[in-house]
Amino acid sequence: MVKRLYNQALLTVPDSLKGRAPPLNVLVVDYSSIYGTDCPAVDTLLLQEDLGRLLAWEDLQQFLGRLRRDGTAIFYSLRTLRRAALGPGAEEAEDKAECEYQRDVEVAILGMQGKSRDSEAEAAALKKLAESLGRSFAETGALATACVMSLVLPAPSGLPDGLPKVHPSEPAGTDKDLLAQLAKQLETNGEMLEMMLKKRADQILAINKIEALALSASPFVKRTGGVRYLGAAAKTLQVLYDADVLSEEAVIAWGQQKQAALSLDPDMDARFFEKAKPFISWLEEASSSEEESDEE
Structure with missing residues (x-):
């Protein structure tokens, strides 16, 4: 029986x-x-x-x-x-720890602005920060990407005194202006991010943090300014792609993973994914065309 x-x-x-x-x-x-x-x-x-x-x-x-x-x-x-x-309290504690670490990374990124830049030394400093707090370098690179994107948004509350004044007092009026400002930030910060996001898995994690910023999700729960990237999700990923921060393979793989996750959980927030679809589809079509050309 x-x-x-x-x-x-x-x-x-x-x-x-x-x-x-x-x-x-x-x-x-x-x-x-x-x-x-x-x-x-x-x-x-x-x-x-x-x-x-x-x-x-x-x-x-x-x-x-x-x-x-x-x-x-x-x-x-x-x-x-x-x-x-x-137990159930562990998740809340982990969210709090992630928020605190996100702030540590943001302070470190801000401290690098407005001075002579050395991307290799900056990446090494962030790696040392990760090791000192028991966090992964991949997570640090992902958070650093979101922090660089935040440089073109009004400054969050609670930042310590003495940091360079980089954030604008008001957000850009249009998505075009916002993305132009992001592209300018990537001219000085992109090489550092590229050094930190060498693997496809690292870049996928970075896109997850970008999505969290756009949706005001953990660790950016109180960062409502990030919603500016939601409507421009496709163009935002394209700017990061053009700056060699994200690869074609990583963006496509992220889209596939997100699609699979949504099929398992229809209640998952799909807004960023839906807005990013045009760029993902464009990359997939371009990749398919290249494969067909190679076969010929």
């Missing part, structure tokens, strides 16, 4: 899918119908982040409860692992 119930559970679609069928390549395992019986435990669990971030702490505990005593759980996100191990 236990075996029959176990097999039945493998074919059960959870109510949480709200009537939506799971993707064909995803095996949905719902142990709720046999919870408490002597069903086989699991040797290894892999929790993808697109699912893990949707689970409550209680769900994560039940998820881990299916392991054998000497089993292995693999988390693809340190954030979700911390939440599973430390």
